[in-house]
Amino acid sequence: MIRDYFRILVVDLCTGKGSVAKVEGRNEFAGGSGLGALLFDIYGHADRPWDDPDQPLIFSIGALTGLFPLMSKTVCSFKSPYHDQFAESHAGGRSALAIRFADYDAIVIKGRAERLSCLSIGMKHLEVKDVHFLAGKDVFSTGKILRRMYPGEGHRSILRIGPAGENKSGMACINADTYRHFGRLGSGGVMGAKNLKGIVILGDGSFALPDNKEYSKVYKQVYEKMTATDMMSKYHNLGTAANLNALNELKSLPWRNLQSTRDDEITGITGEKFADDTLLRNAACAGCPVGCIHIGFVREKFMEQNQYLYRQVAYDYEPIFATGSMLGVTDAFHVLGIMDEVEKAGLDVMSGGVALAWATEAFEKGLITEKETIVPLAFGDAEGYKKAVYYLGEAENEFYTALGKGSLVAAAEYGGEDFACVLGQEMAGYATGETFYVAEGLGFRHSHLDSGGYSWDQKNDSKDVEAISDFLIKDETGRAFITSMVSCLFGRGVYNDEQLAQCLNAVGYSEIADSMDTIGERVRAMRWKVRFDTGYDPDAISIPKRYNEVTTWKGKTDPDFMAALKAEYGRRIRNLVSEEALERLGLKKIDKN
Incomplete structure (x- = not known):
């Protein structure tokens, strides 16, 4: 069913109640990014701080969500704890389809719960439940408990935060369905400020697909481009991890806090190395036939039982850069081990890895000592970094609290601003x-x-x-x-202007197509x-x-x-x-x- 307006669920955590609002502007803003900005302009407060209870946390989807492959992402819009300005982060997983099946175009969350809580919503369901017993729990434990608390099959999406979010870190992410994230600029800190440990979206409704031959024809055309051609094969095979070796050869891969852009030790963390030694399986976001999520494994030994625990960790280019080359760690399993700690803490992996790279150089230069870092930091020392990630997520002391607000915040206090690798926020892996x-x-x-x-x-x-x-x-x-559609950007080669126009026309959004x-x-x-x-x-x-x-x-x-x-x-x-x-x-x- 298409509509020329947006159907918005507005939730007030203070009262535990919600209402449905009709917002005009479908043909002007389409959805996703456009809708998120529009809703912040309506419900947000530019002149109030990011953690003001009345600031909205917004999740929005697009006009084609649920209708075509790879229209599988959700846009999260908020005022950022990192720089106190409007921000936006995208994540895959199941949230987009869950919102669609709940018959909303966006969810706007306002207020602050009295105690640590979980919000669950569906087509005809809304509940704010006290989950104070989850305080301090890591992302994995939280997810396991929430799955038991909110059983359901199909279009159920579980969003949650770890200790970093509860500590309102500017680097805290929102974990989406275990392997995806609203990563950058601190959306997890916004959830923490709202006393919101989790959000469960139950896509418990249904919607009719367009009943016309053109829709079936266009859908088949898009699907075949994604599955029967080489257009998306890169993302399924080695995935974006293939970029490691290519960028290293191009002298564009950041190494050891960007002190160099190429290193022969790349052989231990190439996409091929991860695929050959660590890869367990591929996974996909809901509504995606490509399967770009690459899941490796880490092994942890429990000495007292002499037993091993195997844990699955999703990887791609950015996490490998941030916890690998940027930290001088050149063993694929060690890189996955650091990623695993980052996941548990609920930190954005790029921000956390780059921040610790700055801290390592600052430690080497004597600007900070073990008094600040608690553990010695050295490029290549994976075990030290795993402990430092824990301290960063927990905001263990004044230093890690400052670092959680951004490398430049910490550098302003301890020195080292010249070598902080910050481009608006901690850099992505493209030197x-x-x-x-x-x-x-x-x-x-x-x-x-x-x-x-x-x-x-x-x-x-x-x-x-x-x-x-x-x-x-x-x-x-x-x-x-x-x-604003919201397509996974990996699919932008398939969804050129001509293809997008055909998709929009096939489902009745001709005004948007034009x-x-x-x-x-x-x-x-x-x-x-x-x-x-x-x-x-x-x-x-x-x-x-x-x-x-x-x-x-x-x-x-x-x-x-x-x-x-x-x-x-x-x-x-x-x-x-x-x-x-x-x-x-x-x-x-x-x-x-």
Whole structure:
């Protein structure tokens, strides 16, 4: 069933009650990213801190969720504990289909529960249950208990936080159905601030598929592209872990807190190594035929029983970079062991790994000691890092509490700002050059997937500031639209503009199909508008000096070029929220009542 409005469940944790709201704007914002920004503009408070109880935590899906393969992600929108500005994080798993089968386009959670609680919702069900006995429990234990508390088959999704979220860490993630995450910018800390240990979404309803030949034809066309061609084979086979060796050869893989970009010790953590030695199986998000989730194993020995426990750990490129090359750990099983600790704590793996890489260099330089770190930190020491991850998640002392707020927060107190690898937040694993550093540093989500800056660097050595800025702005528009659908970005090669238009027309969303470019521009501008409203300033973002020292296949970083690109890209972003630009897209006419 399609509709020209959004059906929103609004939950108040203070009262334990909810209501359904009808929000106009389907043909203007599509869903997902666009809907999240729209709902924050309606329900959020730009002038209040991120942990104000009335700030919303928003989960939104898209117009094509449940109708086509890979339309399988949910967008989480919130005010971030990392920088106190509007933020957005995406996750796969089962949450998108669970929300669809509960017949909502989005869930808005406001208020703060009196005690640590779990929210469960369905098509005709809403309950806020006291789960104080889960306080301090790790993500795995919490998930196991919540599955027993809320039995159900099919479209049930369990979101939960670990100790990091309860401690309101700016690096805390929300674990989604064990192997997926709302990872970046601290969504888990928002749940912690709301006294919300878990969210169980019961997709206990149903919806009718379009009854026309065109829908069946287009669905088959998309499905065959994903399963009978090579378009998605990379993601199923070695997965994104294949990038490790490629980026290392390109001198673009961060090693040991970005002190180098290539190392011969890569052989121990390549995608091939993980697949040959550690891979147990592949898994997939609900509604996805590709199976890009690669699950390896770690083994833990219990000395008193002389027995072993085997645990499954999902891996891909970013986690391997963050807990492998960035920390100088070059054994695949040791990398998985660190990832396992990160998962239990409920930390974003990129933020946690990069932050500990900074801490290691700071330890080597004598800026911090074991008084702060509790355990000695050394590149390559996996056992030390596993303990440090635990302390970071637990906010064990003043140092780890500060580090949980971001590497630059800790560096401001202890020193070492020059070598903090922060581009708006702890960097993603692409030391590809100036375009990427600027794109991630200033980008809306500070994510490598905000734009193709990392890809530009791998293919171009041009220093044409205007051309690069044109590319970044245009590329963001298309990504803003596809994350409003909400497609997995791995599928953007399949879901080109022509294919998306066919999908939308086949299910009755012809107005959206006819306005994709305009909607992409509107969503992009709306997200930036809300971000600026909450304090974003591109001129206030600095790129640490460490990036001036990096050498890639193109040579050493050119600081003057990078500064010029940063200034121009920042100016272009400001132009997106000019009065004239917003008025052209009708954004000033949004009714908040």
